[in-house]
Amino acid sequence: MATKELTKKRLNSKTTQTLLAFASLILLLLIFSFASPYFFEFNNLIGILLATSVNGILAVGITFIIITGGIDLSVGTVMTFGSVMAGVFITMWGLPIPLGILAGILAGALCGFINGISIAKLKIPPFIATLGMMMITKGLNLVLSGTKPIYFVDKPVFGLIAAQPILGIPLGVIIFFTMAIIASFILSKTILGRFTYAIGSNEEATRLSGINTDAWKIAIYSLGGAFAGVAGIVMASRLQSAQPALGAGYELDAIAAAVIGGTSL
Known part of the structure; x- marks a missing residue:
């Protein structure tokens, strides 16, 4: 009762x-x-949605982490790292745009993976581990870009990733909504979602029931990093440049958005 x-x-x-x-x-x-x-007006509302799509993607990714009882302070600079890596691959090395996009997303996932290893295996508190990653990626962004923005002006197709309208709605907004729907499906219908909630509810009980909580936490942080990488691609496409100093402070917006959306800290 x-x-x-x-x-x-x-x-x-x-x-x-x-x-x-x-x-x-x-x-x-x-x-x-x-x-x-x-x-x-329709154009104004669409502009607002496009402007908030980056924060929205970050918030969706960090939701998984917050549900487990963790936190990720590095999502803002990891987002920038993803955009800088895409810029390096596409404009400096002359590789195809799809490979540059993939590099940006994988760079974000790698940062999340390292966060997960630090937290799950090395037992470093999430606050400290992700704060360290924030400092590392902030430095890498400046080193890789030479402290200057990386412009995509000679790659107009890259700008279409965020701005290309489909039925009047920019692709960046569609990407945000698509990722939110996918995340909702994962949390409600898949084993990853069930274990995410289980770890957040009682990690020790989940571990004693035979579930490899360390592996799942690493996967969850990697997923959060991948979402940050996607956000970086959308941001770079929207600005037509990778801004190495951009990103600091976005983690607070993402956390706030996730909490306002109903995720409990």
């Missing part, structure tokens, strides 16, 4: 949190609509 009451209270709390988030969003929309009569 007590368990049922506790479960009911948790569900009510989550429902209240979700309703408050939606109420706050509606209130903001009303305020902005009164501030400007052009706010609800």
